[in-house]
Amino acid sequence: MATHHLTEKAQGKFHYTIGPYAEPVLRVRPGDTVVVETADAFEGRITDERVKPSSVLEVPFLNPQSGPIYVEGAEKGDALAVHIDSILPRKDRPGGTTCLIPNFGGLCGTDLTALLHEPLPEKVWKMEVTEAGVRWNGMTFPYTPFLGTISTSPQIDSINALTGGKHGGNMDLPDVCPGATIYLPVKVPGALLYLGDGHATQGDGELCGVAVEFATITTLTVNVVKGWDLQWPRVENDRFIMSVGSARPMEDAARIAYADLVKWLESKFGFDRWDAYFVLSEVGKVRLANMVDPMYTIGASISKEYLKQR
Amino acid sequence: MATHHLTEKAQGKFHYTIGPYAEPVLRVRPGDTVVVETADAFEGRITDERVKPSSVLEVPFLNPQSGPIYVEGAEKGDALAVHIDSILPRKDRPGGTTCLIPNFGGLCGTDLTALLHEPLPEKVWKMEVTEAGVRWNGMTFPYTPFLGTISTSPQIDSINALTGGKHGGNMDLPDVCPGATIYLPVKVPGALLYLGDGHATQGDGELCGVAVEFATITTLTVNVVKGWDLQWPRVENDRFIMSVGSARPMEDAARIAYADLVKWLESKFGFDRWDAYFVLSEVGKVRLANMVDPMYTIGASISKEYLKQR
Amino acid sequence: MATHHLTEKAQGKFHYTIGPYAEPVLRVRPGDTVVVETADAFEGRITDERVKPSSVLEVPFLNPQSGPIYVEGAEKGDALAVHIDSILPRKDRPGGTTCLIPNFGGLCGTDLTALLHEPLPEKVWKMEVTEAGVRWNGMTFPYTPFLGTISTSPQIDSINALTGGKHGGNMDLPDVCPGATIYLPVKVPGALLYLGDGHATQGDGELCGVAVEFATITTLTVNVVKGWDLQWPRVENDRFIMSVGSARPMEDAARIAYADLVKWLESKFGFDRWDAYFVLSEVGKVRLANMVDPMYTIGASISKEYLKQR
Amino acid sequence: MATHHLTEKAQGKFHYTIGPYAEPVLRVRPGDTVVVETADAFEGRITDERVKPSSVLEVPFLNPQSGPIYVEGAEKGDALAVHIDSILPRKDRPGGTTCLIPNFGGLCGTDLTALLHEPLPEKVWKMEVTEAGVRWNGMTFPYTPFLGTISTSPQIDSINALTGGKHGGNMDLPDVCPGATIYLPVKVPGALLYLGDGHATQGDGELCGVAVEFATITTLTVNVVKGWDLQWPRVENDRFIMSVGSARPMEDAARIAYADLVKWLESKFGFDRWDAYFVLSEVGKVRLANMVDPMYTIGASISKEYLKQR
Incomplete structure (x- = not known):
């Protein structure tokens, strides 16, 4: 089991699109650990509170991703299991940033909910981020x-x-945090893992479209589950298992998450389909991850205590 | 401060529609306490697991409501503050019921999401309900x-x-529980309080459309907040304040809840509008109440610890 | 076959809510014709272009309805068939009105799509309306x-x-015009027909929320189809048959309309279910009636030429 | 002005994804005409009515596209203007195909509207397609x-x-037909035009998800409008101008289309913004293109007769 270091410098450049067309920057084996320096979602361009976001941000060059990381042995039809060991603030890129970006956010017109209003005002807030708090x-x-x-x-x-989407992507799901394992469908050889968009804290829904964005040192351990053909991302931690759907309208994200969780309970935990449907009706939990991105994301989960009772 | 008892027998009949056209069954004063016997959502018609729901349930005679209760002094433009003191199982109507009803629920076609599938199977589950658990x-x-x-x-x-809706109604929001105060807009003289649909437990979203339905003895204390002209229901307890939106698609319910909470922070807690928008982006919480009723319901809340920090 | 006249004066007052709680203003027999004076949607309060709509309109006292008209012999489970003979401008209340109302319309935030924008400007346009044009x-x-x-x-x-909704109501469907027959479900004795909201012209979707609103003299002939238990309104004219759905999100309105039309083709025109689904995929037509009301309305239709080919 | 021929054979293979990563198969100049042989949406795999679609179709290898065609001089910030001269059935691949595909269509559960129903039955219909009719x-x-x-x-x-989407793509819009000019945003050098998915006929919404799919010989004439920075596709013919939005939920597609049309009227036809909003409220037309694809598509149009009146 090796530990790899992927510094910002070694990555060369970040990616704004997630697909099979970029060259891997690192190759790892199942069980290996990777320590990655990620950039903040603005690639550091919002340097202080006087910067207008619209003057430094240009579509589609947003939300820079580290990677892709090629995982040996991962093939189409497998699942990639990414355990998040830790996420720390980068000392060389300190502080957190949030802002209001024109035509982006949960309580304004956007390019997809197109209206005739003038945009809300642009605003930037800078803040201190340490492990003690924001x-x-x-x-x-x-x-x-x-x-x-x-x-x-x-x-x-x-x-x-x-x-x-089905590939994971920009879910903005706070449960993708230290201690959790994220399961993602593998569609191409080596899986090609991308990561980024560190958030120091975020409310449910990421209301204004921007969390406390910060540059991180993220430590991950990567494994492959052979022959587990996932349709959507899943998350597991000490307390619960969760299925994740990304779609619009929001009810479709919720349906995807819960339908996938029904199938998970059915295929791995010995539940009859209708019992699973009923049990989730009584003890299922929903996390609204984001209500601002091109696809809204919802996680549906069940406590492991109910799995042990079977 | 008087305590009133509203037994099932005294109510004579239940109501399936909430409006100004029914005669009050009780008149109370602000500060009074009311102990109400409520029926379960099926009015007891699903007596055992062999009953087919479709054979005993008839639209629109569903979800029987107790009341209306006339609150002296409540006028249009006020808010009714209903504190829930306790909710106990009725010993004379023991047990809980859940079921799958054709064309109703979160993971099937319905009368509003009209599809060409055959309905899912009808099922009934009966269970023991005590204060120790379900x-x-x-x-x-x-x-x-x-x-x-x-x-x-x-x-x-x-x-x-x-x-x-704006009047409250069938929100299926688990935070409407003992210890909470529900604020509802008053639109007619006396407010006309209706209540019912006790749930012994329920998951987020009430996935199959039915929680653990049971008949309750509910104790409420009713007050009037003069001149508080609410647009949507609000909830308060020891830990948080919450705004509640009911709409479709689900993102509209979320927008309503969060937009109302921004305005609440602005009008009562000294927040600037954009600071409120930002703070909720970082620490706001969302509860998906139901994803099955004609209007989906979402509650957006903020912990009181952040209100004290101002 | 009698002809009845229902003048504005004879109606006494208009209704802002459609239900079983108002007294009928007229009783007619199947086959009878009724000539009704309707008010415009603002009850004439927007008298010129300098009036601010928000200063004279008050929720819920909007969209005044004539009626209800009691139709002898109509019972629950029947359909009411309303043939529209003609709609003429009232000479005593001439002209048409449209306007921009704050937080209402298809391209702005509303009470259901709640955002933090300032409302769009209020505007009023007055225009001449005759049978020759607007x-x-x-x-x-x-x-x-x-x-x-x-x-x-x-x-x-x-x-x-x-x-x-299922009862008809404010569909804002331009096919509800002279020459058409509207079929509506009967739920109470006498059916209780309400009508109003005359539009001299309207685009698909009623984009700003307001058509060219005008006061009309509407002539209707009313019949009852015994034992035709409709779920949603339907429309028929010389050229097509149409099913009408009202819901949110808009795809649900479309699903309702098309699913009802599949069932109509199946039950009355000899189509196999899957053939009906396929044929509508190739020659079905959709009318977006409104994208601004609490429920969006869509009509799905098929030309009668394809019905004759069976 | 040259005429180019792009046979199926010359294309070598079709594309299932639309982006900048494929090599152009043809380079043309503005004003040139291209005659393209397109495949049907199933690449000919559904050879007769006994074939089960699920046995021959594999995600993501669906809806094969011809191209990309590189248009000299087209640069980011320009619009590509594609005039459709004619669409004829290919004699070497005759006939049309439609079918029911599991978990795909407008009146069933899908991968995005995930439900617990069994899929609808698979069906294939084959039919004769000539210029005289289907x-x-x-x-x-x-x-x-x-x-x-x-x-x-x-x-x-x-x-x-x-x-x-914004790039055009699988809009399934029947107005993309002979006689029409389609305007598409240019984002990369040469624009990279892709085309395919010929439909011999289709109803509004493409209800079951499949039109009468057929292989075509399509003749296009391509031009570049320099410096016309479109946000969404637009269509023009002798009778109207149309803006096209693709999004979910469906109301967002309608908002995009109408908001873009307001801006078009404002920027090119001398309308004040609010007059444009009002005029479209009275005479705008909506075409529901599809209610089945990952993004629903709606076109909003206005007759040229109203543009001449200005």
Whole structure:
């Protein structure tokens, strides 16, 4: 089991689209650990609170991704299991950033919910980020870091790094955090793992479209589950198992997540289909990950205590 | 401060539509406590697991409501504050019921998501409900009782008891539970409080459309907040404040809840609008109440710890 | 076969909610003709272009309806067949009105799509309406009059006159015009027919939320189809048959309309279910009626030429 | 002005994803005409009515596209103007095909609207297609051919050929037919035009997910409009101008289309923004192109007669 280091410098450049067309920057074996320096979602361009986001951000060059990392032995029809060991703030790129970007966010018109309003005002907030917390204007938010974006490659498409889907992508799901294992479908040889979009903290839905964005040192351990042909990403930790759907409208994301969880309970935990449907009706939990990206993301989970009871 | 008892017998009949056209069954004063016997959502018609739901349930005679209760002094433009003191199982109507009803639920075609599939199978599950828990087939679910439906009267409409909205109604929100205060807009003299649809436990989204339905003895204390002109229901407990939206598609329910919470932070807690938008992006919480009723319901909340920090 | 006249004066007052709780203003027999004076959607309160809509309109007192008209012999489980003979401008209330109302319309935030934008500007446009056309600022739009709202009563609910649904209601469907027969489900004795919201012309979707609103003299002939238990409104004219769905999101309105049309082809025109599904895939037509009301409305139709070919 | 011929054989292979990563198969100049042999959406694999679609179709190798065609001089920020001269049935690949594919279509559960139903039955219908009409089982549908898919390349993404979007793609819009000019945004040098998915006829919404699919000989004339920076596709013919939106939920597709049309009227036809909003409310037309693809597509149009009146 080796440990690899993927520094920002060694990556050369970041990727704004997730697909099979970029060359791997690293090759690892199942069981290996990788320590990755990720950039913040703005690639550091929002340097202070006076910067107008629209003056430094250009579509589609947003949400830079580290990778892709080629995992030996991963083939179409397998699942990639990514365990997140830790996510730490980068000392060389300190601080967190959030902002209001014109025509982006959960409570305004956007390019997909196209309206005739003038955009909301542009705003930037900078804040201190340490493992002790996120400090802003006398308030302290908890330091609950996670990766907004984690993904394997689609088979032949290449999907912009702002969009979640079957491949993972920009789910903005706070459960993709230290201690969790993320299962992603493998569609191409080597899986091609991409990651980025570190969030120091985020509310459910990522309401204004931007969390506390920060540059991270993320440590992952990568494994392959042979012959586990996933349709959508799944997450597991000490407490629960979760299926993740990304779609619009939001009810379709919820349906995907819960339908996948029914099938998981059925195929691996000995539940009859209708019992699974009923049990989730009584003890299922829903996490609204984002209500702002091109695909909304919802995770549906069940506590492991109910799996042990079977 | 008086305590009133509203037995099932005293109510005479239940209501399947919530509006200003029914005669009050009780008149109370602000500060009074009311102990209400509620029926389960099927009015007891699903007596055992061999009953086919479609053979005993008839639209629109579903989800029977207790009330209406006239609150002296409540006028249009006020808010009704309903504190839930306790919800206990009725000893004379023991047990809980859940079921699969044809063309109803979160993972099937319905009358509103009209498809060409045959309905899913009809199923009934009966279970023991006590304050110690809900027991079914060797599993124990927690006893976390709440009212699926609580409402004031709309001004001139009368809305079936299955539909949530600005008036409250069938939100199926687990936070409407003992210890919480529900704020509802008053549109008619006396507010006309309706309640029912006790759930012994329920998962997020009420996936199959039916929680553990049971008959309750619910104790409420009712107050009036003069001149608080709410647009949507709100909830408060020791830990958080929550705004509640009911709409389709689901993202509209989320937008309503969060937009209302922004305005609440702005008007009562000293937040600038954009700071409120930002803070909720980082620490807001979302509860998916139901994804099965004619209007989906979402609650958006913020912990009181962040309100104290201002 | 009698002809009845229902003048504005004889109606006394208009209704803003459609349900079983209002007293009939007229009783007719199947086959009878009724000539009704309808008010415009603003009840004439927008008297000129300087009036701010928000200063004279008050929720829920909007979209005044004539009626209800009791049809002898109509019972639950029947269909009411309303043939529209003609719709003419009222000489005593001349002219048409359209406007921009704050937080209402297809390209702005609304109370259901709740956002943080300032409302769009309020605007009023007045125009000449005659049978020769609608004249505004040098342009002429065709005079294509129809009833935005037509409805039977729900069984026990009362639904505001802005909302479409299974009962008909505010569909804003331009095919509800002279020459067409509208079939509506009967849920209460006498059916209780409501009508109003005359539009002199309207584009697909009623984009800004307001058509060319005008006061009409509408002539209808009313019949009852015994034992035709409709789930949703249907429309028939010389050229096509149409099923009408009202729901959100918009795809659900489309699904309802097309699924009902499949069933109509199956039950009355000798189509196999899958052949009907296929034939509508190739020659079905969709009319977007409104994208602005609490429920969006879509009509799905098939030309009668394909029915004759069977 | 040259005329180029792009036979199936010369293309070598078809493309299932639309992006900048494929080599151009042809280079043309503005004003040139191209005659292209397209494959049907199943690449000919559904050879007769006994074939089960699920046995010969494999995701993501669906909806094969001809191209890409490199147009000299086209640069980012320009619009590609594609005039469709004619669409004829290929004599070497005669006949049309439609079918029911499991978990695909407008009236069933799908991978995005994930439900617990068993799939609808698989079915295949074969039919004769000539310029005189589409004949099936004694019925004749009109021959109204169009390209279901037409596209320029996204800037860095590559999008599967089943999905519509800003780049065009799989819009399934019947107005993309002979006599029409399609305007598409140029994002990469040479624009990279892709086309395919010929439909001999199709109803609004493409209800079951499949039109009358056929192999075509399509003749196009290609031009470049320098400096016309489109956000979404547009269509023009003798009768109207149309803006096209692709999104979910369906109301977002409608909002995109109408908002873009408001801006087109404002920027090119001398309308004030609010007058444009109002005029489209009265005479705008909506075409539901598809309600089955990953993005639903809607076209919003206005008759040229109203543009002349300005």
